[in-house]
Amino acid sequence: MVTLSAGVVDAASLRLTFVLFLSVVVITLFTALLTAPQRDEIGEFYLGNRSMSPLRNGLAMCGDYVSAATLLGSTGLVALTGYDGLMYLVGTTVAWMAVLLLIAEPLHRAGRFTLGDTVALRMPRQQRPVRLALALCTVVIAVLYLVAQLVGSVALLTQFTGEPGATTRTLCVVVIGTIVIMYASLGGMPGATVIQVIKAVMLVVGVTVTAALVLHRYGWNPNALLTAAADHSGESTRFLQPGLRYGGSAASKLDFFSLQLAIVLGLAALPHVLMRLLAPRSVGVLRSSVVWAVGLVGLICLGAGVLGLGATAVVGRDTIAGTDRTGNASVLLLAHSLGGGLLTALLSCLAFVTLLAVAAGLTLAAASSLAHDVYGELRRGRVSQAEELTVARLAAVVIGVLGMLLALVSWGANTATLAFLAFAIAASAILPTLVYTLFWRRFSARGALLSLGGGLLCSVLLVVFSPVVSSRPDSFYPHADFAWFPLQNPGLVSIPVGFLLGWLGTVLNPPEQQDRAAYQDFEVRMLVGAEE
Template sequence: MVTVSASVVNRFSLQLTFVLFLSVVVVTLFTALLTAPQRDEISEFYLGNRNMSPLRNGLAMCGDYLSAATLLGSTGLVALTGYDGLLYLGGTAVAWMAVLLVVAEPLHNSGRFTLGDTLALRLPRRQRPVRLALAVCTLVITTLYLVAQLIGSVALLTQFVGEPSQAVRTLCVIAIGTIVVVYAALGGMPGATFIQVVKAVMLVSGVAIMAVLVLTRFHWNVNALLSAAARGSGLGQRFLESGLRYGAGTASKLDFFSLELAIVLGLAALPHVVMRLLAPRTNRVLRTSVVWAMGLVGFVCLAAGILGLGATAILGRENIAKIDPRGDATVLLLAQSLGGGLLTALISCLAFVTLLAVAAGLTLAAASSLAHDLYGEVIRKGQATQTEELGVARMAAAVIGVLGMLLALLPWEISTASLAFLAFAIAASAILPALVYSLFWRRFSAHGALLSLYGGLACSVLLVVFSPVLSGSPTSVYPHIDFAWFPLQNPGIVSIPAGFLLGWLGSVLRPQQEPAEYEEFQIRTLVGAAPRAARD
């Protein structure tokens, strides 16, 4: 990445960003410790205060989902590719519809603390192997996503100080990672929720202010904004048509479809999003919370599109590409142009807080799955005390945080977007088939669940290993060698159908021996009587 430190972020912005970020961290850490579980109850650590309003729940869901990639990467994508970038944002905005319409209420009614509880209720005779497979998938997904956030913190730091030395890079990753571990290990769900709500409010407010400034520059005339963006792109009308990134050929079109498929379907199976769906006390609160999350995410995506077009119109596409070919610096360049050093510092602080919030949710989800599913139910076979399980959860949060830091410090050149999109693809290919089949297919069996979980995970990872992400192109991790035979950067178009096919095949070859178990499970997914008593 080309640094923008010389042309965008001056010393004043750097110092102000540090002061603002440190202030937010101190306040949120102090509040997280105050709201942390005071009793050794796993329900409070996993689900927190379940009396929150739908708006607060919606803000927390929005904070859990939207990462710095939305603020930095998506804005840059629109600025550099125009229509194709806007099309990408559309998939991000509609992903919550699949959550609301398909899995939210049945999962809330049948779940307890983790997705493993839902699968165990559906497949009680083989629940331990299924919980183990689910814990493995959860650990892989959350670790990939966590590493993406930590690498993103280094990339953001690059915008201030240029290419950092190894010592500065290490210090940045350790500082961010340690703060994340404190949020998750000590604060639990209450602490993570607070930082996510703060982040969501800051993100919505920040993009709203910048979008208003952009629209004001063009007198609130959208046609004038589009025309100026077309002129600033140097491509004319082509900038407002498909083809700059995803429509150049059949492979790029398939790659875009594969990416959108993974984003739309993967959201419903991301472990930290699933945990958030279990937090509301009632279905009414859950529905309203998801609607709030849909609206907030949609607004942020709309604002990101306006910012991307505004950056092209005001700064010019070529100028942005010269400073940062990936476009990650677009929003900082635009902030400098619109509001000088003060606005640049505010947006920079917002980006760092966004990284913290998403990483905290991921760490908590991974720790909960390892403590509850792996340790509590597989290793201790349900005999662990609440105090014991809570201690394991906090220890697991620290271990996952250290693992994420070590992986983020490896000398590999891989984009944060590639890691994040792989996490979405694994969630959609491995966890989503098991979840959908469990909720809606009577003949689904434990063998089918194991095949879909392990098979979907293996298929996603193998396809990425033999794709242009790792080799065969100038932007690959290993650009000078070529062992890529899979032409797409995202495996979703192949791995997602493969996961569903494996789940179906395993269930057909070894069907469930007790179909009556599904009848009881189906009643619980509809009315939630038994799980509600267990949770409350």
Template sequence: MVHHAASVTDRATLQLTLILFITVVVVTLFTVLLTAPQRDEISEFYLGDRDMSPLRNGLAMCGDYLSAATLLGSTGIVALTGYDGLLYLGGTVVAWMMALLMIAEPLRNSGKFTLGDTLALRLPQGQRSVRLALALCTLVVCLLYLVAQLVGSVALLAQFIGAPSGTARAMCVVVIGTIVVVYAAIGGMPGATVIQVVKAVMLVAGVGVTAVMVLHHFNWNIDKLLSTAAANSALGDRYLGPGLRYGGTTTNKLDFFSLQLAIVLGLAALPHIMMRLLAPRSTRVLRGSVVWAVGLIGFVCLMAGVLGLGATAIVGREQIADLDPRGDAAVLLLGYELGGGVLVALLSSLAFITLLGVAGGLTLAAASSIAHDLYGEVIRKGKATQTEEVAVARLSAAAIGVMGMMLALLSWGTSTATLAFLAFAIAASAILPTIVYSLFWRGFTARGALLSLYGGLACSVLLVVFSPIISSTPNSVYPHSDFAWFPLQNPGIVSIPAGFLLGWVGSVLSKRQEPGVFEKFEVRALVGADER
């Protein structure tokens, strides 16, 4: 549970934040209505404008990935744990390099609208059962990540008004959730893209300007920034050395490795990121887009590191920890010191917009999977009309939004980072082995895919249920119970190898697929079908 000693700022700042937030929401909603698909064509609803430039596509990818956890959570971790926090930020950039080098091109070349289409082409014999398993995994990953965004919106509200009442929490979740549903259901991919591009530009500019203010405060002397941060952390040189968050015990070190493994491998398998990889019409544009995305995300992570160190140097580590033990308030406290209420209002509305953008992308990815894979291909066996499928996608977006809101209200008090990293772990344990084997292993079969998807999902969830996240520590969901036999917070180190192993075992034990299927698929994955 989050306990706030007091709120970060005064009423005037809250009012300014609300005005800025409402302005951006009204403008983006209006833009979404203007750019929404005019015809009920599934390619337009799922993929949007496929002729965008690499820069705009890269901005959209950057917007899809960077959530409020990056702006608030990551800066907070750096502010509280110094070196370990910076190390943690590095995983994100490595993850994008992995997506660029391994997955992006063959996935775009062989896919159509969703990952299910790639798997259907690769595993034609068991395609309906594989699509069903994939739709379930996609739904779980997207819902977890969506709930993390909605719980994050309440945590953000709490920075202003102290611990919110039940009514304030419910209103915050319902308002944010409803806006997200409108974005996804009406705008489809074109609407989501507009929001992501706007958000990414605002985020890059906002983080960059604030970081420049921090560096200017220390006369552009990085040594001075680091030494002041160490002095104000009450920990001295330990703050700039490894081990504050993930040191000491072997369990802590394994936990850090497990978390980084889930981030690096899970990113390429997140459904809303994969949809973005399928959108560009040509491979050349895709390459350019991912390079832009890597550069922009690397820049934001670097600036987040500067902001975290700046918060400790200017505000002081103990003051940040007193107000919010998780450190989410660090960047807002820093903003208040540097630019008063106006900068806090700008950063807060930026965090809210960031939440909205990511939540919209997740809702759309889950709705697309349900409408296209589950309804279009499994239930209607490919006979659904385009109008019918788009209508189901819109209804699914509304249903997923409502489920997300209900789960967010039920799981209030759970750390947003925990929910987000569990989504990463499931994506890396269930979806990633299926993608990697499909793209690169001739012997992979439908049974292997099913074992990998269901097994990876079950293994991740089971290990989390019996981990310290749920019971046995003061910060657990059930602090007074104790049934945690799995010592790590993140299951990645066990569940990811388990997902790969299950995929291999399932494939080895099942009969070979028809000859020639993999060869045809391989040609498509390498050469691509540029006109889809």
């Protein structure tokens, strides 16, 4: 969490940012309302316009995938830690390759609206408890990540106003949260797609143009940029070598590996990202869309790396660390040095829109799971489409309000910690269940329940007893010490535990004969598909 005594940028930039952000919100809200589902059809609310081109689908996927943590946090990490920060960006890019190669096409062929539908096809007799467990994990992940976005909005506001008071914090969270609720509850997937596409275009253009300004400053010579970054880092060539952040000890190296594992596998299992994979009508469009998304995400991560190095080279590592120890201010400091108030306002507006877009996708994914997997299953199929649609809209309001309340309570929390915990839960609970469901013939409902519950519980418990919560100056409780787990991210332990529990539950409780037979039809659908 950023805590500054004074704002990073001036009042003129704040006013311009407000005008730009308000303009984008008004335009996207109006467009979202125009494209919102006009009929009581849950398919349109959950999946939106399924006839979109691969480019537009790819932009929407990119918008769902890339959060403000990439624009602000990852860039700041590069600016402060050099090589180690660049490796963090590599993990973000590689995660999309995991989606492309492993689960995108099988999930699309075997899914309908949510992950629960995939499980229902795979385990028709015992789908109910697994659907409910999946919904629980989905809501926990979505709320954690949503809180990270809302807390991040306060952190971004801090760059302008300095440390905000309680009223300012509340107003910021409530305004952003209310806009998110409107996108998700009124617009559904069509409304979320509008802001995702606009956000992705803005992100690609903004990052690319700013990176071009950085390279132009150094004669389009990457070596000159690297040399300048090393010279102004205070660490000389060590800035461009591994170990500045994660190389001090064996525990530090394990922590870095655990974080990368959670990022690569967790981002590939986030509910709103997986839900987006179900939207294209055909597998061919999905394949082209994911390729577009991989290219766009790679371009943004490459640009973020250039921005991080440029911030160190132009502004200086000591200045960035002195202004904001987390590095989140590095992009704005760089923008102010390169383009003054105008570029600063543009990138600030982009960061706010990025927060808004990701939060809308998360809220929609959680609301869809509650309406379709929980309410629909509890009613045992006796729910009309109009009724389920009403429940989905109300669930979006509930999730949004819950996120706002938790963000106000935990506003001092580190946004990266909340986001990484969400990644770890997704990789430890949802990913093992999804992989086993798609590719293991013998997988049973008991294995799914153990994998989901065990992965969720293990991730949360390890974080509670880690340095994130106690024993360090930047912990939630710095004066207490019950951190017997040495790593800040639990992925290195919780992900294998999730896979192990799924295997153990299946071995101890094999699937029933009817579920074994159902897998044959499921496998045919997964491999061949049933296009709509």
